[in-house]
Amino acid sequence: MKYAFSDRVKHLQSSAVRDILKVVGKGDIISFAGGLPDDDLFPIEGIKDAFDRTFKSGKQSMQYAETEGLRPLREVIIDRMGKKDIVNYSPDNVLITTGSQQAIDLFARIMLSAGDIILTEDPTYLAALQVFHSYEAKVIAVDSDDDGMIPEDLERKLKEYRPKCVYVVPTFSNPAGRVWSLERRKQLVNLVHKHKVVVFEDDPYGEIQFDRSETYTPLAALDDGTHVLYTSTFSKTAVPALRTGWIVGPYQVIRMMAQAKQANDLHSNSLSQHALYQLCCHFDLDAHIQKISDTYQGRMEAMVAFLEQANVPGLSFVKPKGGMFIWIEVDPCLNMTDLLNKAVDRGVAYVPGQPFYAGEPKKNTMRLNFTHATPEKIEKGLTLLLELIKEEMEVQAALIN
């Protein structure tokens, strides 16, 4: 039987994220791939207590529920976002989603017709690229540096391509570990107002911040509630398994997304929503976030120290101020996609940079995750990886001479 799939599947391929999750499952490999939080830090007792409270609160938590999500949880989310100066919204502006991945997918579904254009950073979150492509949209990369999108290039492309929307991860980005400057954030918000385009601010990592003396204002806090959609998740701050994220934005857009969600899965797991509500009420989530951020910072510092002392020619990176990833550029003679199999054979995994690019990829790049390995494993894994890189550079040099 030959199955006649839709045109859409041409753009659906098994992505690197998927293959990563499979590699991670195998025993002996030290993985800097994936974007897994450390399960040793999961607040298991807090979660267990939250479920116990939910079970005691009655049977209603087990029934079908509203598509928009549990209202008390939406109220808690509004309250938490208020502390980040996102203040233009009420619980009616919040939609609970099955992880923030679903928020990206529903947004694309209601926004992007085949052939529509969306602007992104380069590199950007690969599973977002996969979503945009699956709706047959065209993704155009805006030139970016370590401070964010370059406003002149953004404005030129807003004029030239007349895109439907802009997708950005401005705080501790995946994969680049980048933080946009306040100036660039303001410029982006001004430009999308000027050109009447919505911007999707993906912020799964914003709370994993290493130096708490700095403030990174979300785009949603610089907007008047009309042009920015903001999404985040409990996956990095509590646990991923509950698949509970949210999106907040203009009511008209959120309402349309809720209708799309109803067709997609009726509503997200509501027992987990009740439990997360209880967790937010009875567990010190902020202290927990501080604790995991401190631990992750230690691992990031270990990784950075090792990379610096190894002194590999051509290797460069920007030290992350938060999040879960370091983005590394190596000597241009290397193709990190081609090297992955050899690395896995030696017992270490990473994500090659190539699939994160909407435009022309830099093949001599990779993303390393620092949250899921102890400092000892980081040292062992990096030793294996940097040895391989040095050997390959010698091989390439020998080929040229």
Add this chain to the structure above:
Amino acid sequence: MKYAFSDRVKHLQSSAVRDILKVVGKGDIISFAGGLPDDDLFPIEGIKDAFDRTFKSGKQSMQYAETEGLRPLREVIIDRMGKKDIVNYSPDNVLITTGSQQAIDLFARIMLSAGDIILTEDPTYLAALQVFHSYEAKVIAVDSDDDGMIPEDLERKLKEYRPKCVYVVPTFSNPAGRVWSLERRKQLVNLVHKHKVVVFEDDPYGEIQFDRSETYTPLAALDDGTHVLYTSTFSKTAVPALRTGWIVGPYQVIRMMAQAKQANDLHSNSLSQHALYQLCCHFDLDAHIQKISDTYQGRMEAMVAFLEQANVPGLSFVKPKGGMFIWIEVDPCLNMTDLLNKAVDRGVAYVPGQPFYAGEPKKNTMRLNFTHATPEKIEKGLTLLLELIKEEMEVQAALIN
């Protein structure tokens, strides 16, 4: 700000299901709308125990997980489906979904390009229609009677429209409460083989069977594993809030759906998957299903008895052999969509038949749910509803004379 939505949203409207869930939330209305199981029958202790076991089993249940779903749960599902003679599949053929609604959505996403044709019964599940329309597919209704689709009309439409697929709910259908005969099931499977078309068998209600002496063979048990996709859910047998359904079918199709799911939500809530696995291992789910089926049968009998003794001219229905709904036709002078507001004002809700039709709707129809109200409430609610119907018939008769 005027938001420029995708072409897809033209087909997304707030559906009756959505409005129903809102009506149900309001205090005093006796609701025969919705498709809610009775929360008094939820196996809360069993679920609580299953979560306790999950928490004890370790932190892995809290981490990111495979898109395809928890393998031990997929094994349990294969085992349970084996008892229904669905034997052509391994756990690799199973994809765990966020309720069976997501299975419908992912199937449509990978199968239906804009303009593609899908055949359905008439009436059929309205949220499936909503999904198909949202992918800009064209839905064609096949003539059906109480035994299922009429094979001659099905074959004619397979030839004439060359559809991508056929969608059916052959056992205790929503909304019609219909059961296909074995003969019709075999004819459908033969026809889709002959015309090389896949069929999506939606079976959320199959286990809620009243007379256990009869056997209703799923289409998936009549197929050789190549042409039938079969979906079901724990929502009606355990609890809806866990949003855990599954789909089984040819590996190539399931694999493509898994890729679509990865873009959609990465994976479904895995803590709930672990808990449902524990529930299946340590709780007598079959005895529980027998218990809820018995209770629902009692309510169905109460509803049928009341409808029969009320003797309303023009009112007819088929007594359900399982599931959660009675489909009712009333005098052709009545439009049950128009009557809904009056009914709700009087304190009783139902779903008008109109939105369940892919083709020309019969407006003198409605769907009544019998699982969520006690026999006392059934009597009270039906008294209100039938009084309204009789009054309206008198009004209509007066208008004509």
